[in-house]
Amino acid sequence: MKWETVIGLEVHTQLATRSKIFSGSSTAFGAAPNTQASAVDIALPGVLPVLNRGAVECAIKFGLAIGATLNRVNVFDRKNYFYPDLPKGYQISQLAKPIVEGGTLTIIVPSTGSGQSEERVIHLTRAHMEEDAGKSLHEDFHGMTGIDLNRAGTPLLEIVSEPEMRSSAEAVAYARALHSLVTWIGICDGNMQEGSFRVDANVSVRPLGQAEFGTRREIKNLNSFRFLQQAIDYEVRWQIETLEDGGRIEQATVLFDPDSGETRMMRSKEEAHDYRYFPDPDLLPVRLDDAWIERVKSTLPELPAAMQARFQNDYGVSAYDAAVLTGSRALADYFEAAAKACGQGKLAANWVMGELSAALNKAELDIARSPVSAAQLGALIARIQDGTLSGKLAKQVFEGLWEGAGEVDAIIEARGLKQMSDSGELEKIVDEVLAANAKSVEEFRAGKEKAFNALVGQVMKASRGKANPAQVNELLKARLQ
C-alpha cells in the first residue's frame, strides 16, 4: 500500500524582549539560577501580571509579516496543570482569541535527486502569546529535582501551522523559512541551542487517496532541523510498519532520542492533561487599534518575499537563488552590497552561493563573520568582468582575500595572477602547443571536436592558467582553419 505522510508543526519562539511578558525581570540567557525570577515569576501570593507592550508588538510584527488577521481584541487564558517548574499551577496563554489568526508562509522544498526545487504556500492556523515555564534539572540533588525559574515568564509566540506538510523535507523547509522570518523581523534571536526556537511535530500517516487524517502522534521539543528531519523520518517508518503489521496508532506524545535516533512514548491520550482553560481574571482583553498597528508596521524591514521579487527584477537572479540569498538578512545584505559593488548580480549570486558559502561552511563561520567583505568580493567580480581574471585565477585571488593577504588588486599584483593580455605572448604559446601536439591537430582536422578541447587545455597549462580562455579559443580556431 502507498502511504501519505501528514505533518503540522507547532513552533515556540522566544520573543526578543528585554523583560518578561508579565514582569520586569530580565530575560537574558545564562544567568545564575533564580537571579532573574521576581515575585510575579515565582508566583508569590498577591502579585498581579502586567503585560509587556514589547511582547505584543513582536506578535503584531509577525502577524503583519505573514499577512494574517490581527484580532483587534485578544484574550489571555489560564492553562491549568501541576508541575514544579510552573509555580502558579497554570500557564498564561491564549486559547479562544489568539492575537494572530491565519496567514501564509512560502517555502522552497529542495529538489530530491534530479527534480526541480518546488515552491509551496503553507497556511498558518494561528499564533498566540504565552509565558514560558521554568527549568527542571533532574541531575541528582540527593534524589531531588532542582528548579530554576529564570525562564519562567519569558514571552513566547507559539506559531501553529495547518497540517499541510507531506514529508520531512517539507517540514524542515517550513521550519527553516519560519526561523528565517522571525529572525529577519527581529522578534526572536533564533538561537536553537538556547531553546529560542523549539519545534513540536504532529505526525500521522494515511493510505494515499484517503480523505480523513490518520491518528497523530506529537513529537515534542525538537531543537535542531536535523533532529526534526530524523525524528519525523523515524516516526513515519514506525507508524507505517505498525499499521502494516495490523497494529493501531494510539494518539500520544513522544520524545525523540538523538542518540538512538528513535521516538519513544512520553504519555498516551488516556494520561493526557485536561487543562481546564478559562479566561484569566487577572488580565483584561488586549485591544489593538489601527494607529498602533500602523506604527508597528512602519518599523518592519523589507520582508524576504518583497526582497526576493526585487532581487529577481534588479539583479536578474532566479527565483530559487533569490530565496537562498534571502535566507537571512545578513546574507541578503551581503549579496546586495557585493552585487552593487560590481554591477553583476548573477555573477555575485553565484559567488556568494558558491565559493563564499562553501568556504564559510568549511570554516563553520556565519556570513556576518566572513573574512572576505562584500566590497572585496564585489571588487573581485569586477576584475573577472573586465577580463583581468579568469574564473580559475579569481578563485586564487579569493583564497588570498580569505587569508587576509590584502585587497584584490594588490593580491593580483603580488601573486602575478593577472590574466595574460599580451596577445603576442599568447600566440607564441599557442604555436608551441600546436607544434608539440601534431596528433591532436590532425585529429581535429579529421573532425574530432574533442581534440580541440585537449589543445585548449594544453595552452592553459602552458600559460599556467593565466591565459584568457576566450582568447585561447579564438586564437586556436584562427590557427587551425
Place this chain on the structure above:
Amino acid sequence: MSLTPDDVKRIARLARIETSDAEALATQARLNTIFDLIAAMQSVNTDGVAPMAHAQDVTQRLRDDAVTETDRHAAFQAIAPAVENGLYLVPKVIE
C-alpha cells in the same frame, strides 16, 4: 447539566485534592446547586451578543519593555524548604 460522583472525583484528582467517596457525594450535591444556577443563566437568550472575556468592559494596561526587577533570590529562598546552588529543590519528578 449535573455532575456524577465520578466527575467530582476526576475534578478533585486534576486539582490534586484527596477526596473520599463520602466527600465526593457531599461535594457533588453542593456543586450541583452551583450548576443549577449556571443552568438558569444558560436559559437567557444571548443570540447576537458577543461573549465578554471580563466582567468589566475595559482594556489591558501595558508596561514598557524594561528591566525593573533586581535579584532577590536570597530573600525568596529564605522560606524555601530546600535550596542548593541557587536552585529550589523539590521531590524528584520525571514526566
